[in-house]
Amino acid sequence: MPLDETSQQVANALRALRHQHNWSLDRASEATGVSKAMLGQIERGESSPTVATLWKIATGFGVSLSSLLEPKPEIPTTTQLRRVAKLRRNPGGDQMTVAPLLPFEPGLGFEIFELTIEPGDERHSEPHEAGVTEIVIVAKGKMEVLIDSEWQTLNEGDALRFAADKPHGYRNRGRKPAVFYDVIRYSR
The missing domain is CATH 1.10.260.40 (lambda repressor-like DNA-binding domains)
Structure with missing residues (x-):
């Protein structure tokens, strides 16, 4: 878009x-x-x-x-294919690229994004609602995730699950963009 x-x-x-x-x-x-x-x-x-x-x-x-x-998705009755290249966006001209791979569906309770964080970029996130969990999986590069005031280093292929209902963050101290998948599971 x-x-x-x-x-x-x-x-x-x-x-x-x-x-x-x-x-x-x-x-x-x-x-x-x-x-x-x-x-x-x-x-x-x-x-x-x-x-x-x-x-x-x-x-x-x-x-x-x-x-x-995205508009509210219809509940798919057949196989659904979404092409990441068509979904990538930079809202607000932001350095971080976001692609909603699988938008939230109430029956499933989660959404999946591909995110790209550029070298030198650091993001801090406010706590999400109580009970929200995030799973971060690094597809390319190396990045860090802030949990409980400590930066956890994640390399390509690493996965991390954490409670996202408290402050957290993401940063890339490397020289190349880091691409990661973020699965966000809502408690409701």
Whole structure:
């Protein structure tokens, strides 16, 4: 999806969530930690949020990240093939590339992303809802994941499962991009 289509999808999803919750921009700002002005700009399609901002919005509304990036998926009745090259995006012109490989489906309770973190990039994530678990699997390169105030080094092929309902982070101190898969399992 080109950036303008992604921005429009995020705008529509945010507007729909606010109306479903019957929240003002002020209330949405309190719940997400994103300023009222920024939320308004996102809803109007005037600003494309970064991955970090999208996570804050998703957490504040208690929804999956993929629900902001893509229309609600139909429950597949047949085999589903999704091509990662067509799914990669850089929301907000962010350095981190995100591809929603398998968007959240309530019956399954998880979503899977391919993420690429560039050399020198470091991301800190706010805690997700209680009970959320992440599984990180490094496909290419080397990266670190922050858990309980300690950076854990992951090499290509390594996997790590952790409770994502507390602060955590990701960084790449190498010279090449690190590509990893992130499985996010929701408790609800």
